[in-house]
Amino acid sequence: MPHPFVEHRSGQHPTGRHPTGSPGPAEPGPPRAAPPALLGRGLVKSYGDQGVRALDGVDVAVAAGEAVAVMGASGSGKTTLLHCLAGILPVDAGEVVVQTAAGPAHVERLSEDERSRLRREALGFVFQQGMLVPELTACENVALAVMLTGAPRRRAEQAAAPWLDALGLAGLGARRIGELSGGQAQRVAIARALVTGPAVVFADEPTGALDSRTSDVVLDALLGATTGTGRALVVVTHDPRVAARCARTVHLADGRVAR
């Protein structure tokens, strides 16, 4: 089946990227004049019979290698914005464009299956408390994301191992999630988000359940593995300390960009 937006090159790392290797030809990090890695324009999203607008004409652009924090009070629409940008929720109006290796992908025009494919091959996710599978080991959790692209388990685990090493989890790959600390588990979630070589990584309160010291460690790992390798990062957070580590902050209020 022809791929609608991502091309694969022979001889690449199984996932197309390698955490410690030099960026390949498909690595994000275009020249300065390049279009944003992620663009949302005029985004509108409503819920319920009353048509309550969670997003009301939001514009946001994130360049490759840039980290943008999204802040706002509960119910301001920040999580809805993240889910719409990531293709998890369809927008009612507006456009979302993700720059992939094969060119721009207009998310709002993609079918449900195509959006799923975009998520597993061009986007990465770090959710609050990881959303890891507790019965699986750290390595298997990371490998799972690669297996969804069609790779056999052994190759997926081979792709996962260097990411665990790069995130300071060397030797912990065989441990189940319940045997890891909160910070270690969240770094497993970061490895899972990055193992498929996404151009854009979304993080929803990635340090929400962690103490401040562990938050710093996890945030260092997240920023190093994303913006540090030319990927765009969108972080939804309540924590001003997290926002301060990002290049820009988008403040949402009542579904609109406040400033």
Add this chain to the structure above:
Amino acid sequence: MSGPGPLTALRVAALLGRPRGTGAGAVVLPLVAFAVVTALVLVTTGGALALWAWDGPDPEGLQPVYQGLTAVAVVLLLVPLGTLGGSAARLSARRRDDRLATLRLLGATGSLVRAVTVAESAAVAGVGALLGVLLALALLPLAGLIPFHGEALGAGRLWPGLGAVAGVVAGVVLLAVVSGVVGLQRVVVSPLGVRARQTPPRQR
């Protein structure tokens, strides 16, 4: 790299479905339930077929009455056993839904999630049903001691035959697969709600 398909579904189901650690109970309990249901259905069916095919002495001429009572007994037993089978299939639904919602968020298509469910449900029910056949074989000699018209029925008379055994095993697997797939819609449409334990607001 090949795209995800049935092979991917089997690989993912094999990884997720392996019983281990604290999650083992979620696999073992349905396995036991399916085994018990299969064994009881086979023994019940075998008993009914034995009485319907009875060619021994019938001095009181009550054979038609026995056949009618047998039919009623089979219905009365099969309905709760079917419910038990359905419950066994749903026993691990909560845990399964969490994992499948995670897969959806990571980019698994709805069809892949359904295929993983079918593979996992069929595997658990299939193994459970085969264990149930062994359990039924162990129970038949005991059930064969039940006297009928003054003589023991005998285990041989209660054996329902390979065709009936295959039908019961297939029925149990089908019940598990249908029960597993029904209720997946929420996982497919709203994986975030499943993971966050929320009923999401209706989308316009």
